[in-house]
Structure formats: structure tokens, C-alpha cells
Amino acid sequence: MTKGNTEERARAGSLGPAGWIALAALSGILAAVVWYAVSAWRLLGAVSISPLGWFFLCLGVVLTIAVGGGLMGLLFYSSRSGKDF
Numbered sequence: 001m002t003k004g005n006t007e008e009r010a011r012a013g014s015l016g017p018a019g020w021i022a023l024a025a026l027s028g029i030l031a032a033v034v035w036y037a038v039s040a041w042r043l044l045g046a047v048s049i050s051p052l053g054w055f056f057l058c059l060g061v062v063l064t065i066a067v068g069g070g071l072m073g074l075l076f077y078s079s080r081s082g083k084d085f
Helices: 003-012 017-044 051-080
Strands: none
Touching: none
16 A cells, blocks of 8 residues: 555544544443443432532542643643743
């Protein structure tokens, strides 16, 4: 396979055999994770969370999204300012 052919395939958006294998493997892993999460959720039964627990759960979600957004902002800032190698 020549370099030009690879570039044409990348522009066309088609996957090669390795891409399809990776996609199938990741889909299988996703299915296993979803199956495990559903089975674990059903085993919990009628477990309740106190209002303080819900508060800290929501706080954790908000802080996680804030840290992720902040890191992405730093990534874009660093990339645009020319400080990346």
C-alpha cells in the first residue's frame, strides 16, 4: 500500500481491517461493561441515598466536569500559544 493510497483512505473516512477489529473489540468491551453495570444495579435492590449523599454526588460530578474543562482549556491555550513541542 502506498502513502498516497493511505492518505486517500483517511480522507474518505473508511476503516481498514485493523480499524474494524478495534471497533469490534471496543464494542464487545462496552457491551460487557453495560451488562456488568446493569447486573450490579439490580443486585443493589432498594438501596437509598440520603440527601447529603446526593449533594456530594452532584458536587463530585460538577467538580469532575470543571477539572476536565479546565484541563482542556489549558491544552488549547498551550497549543495556540506555541509552547507545545
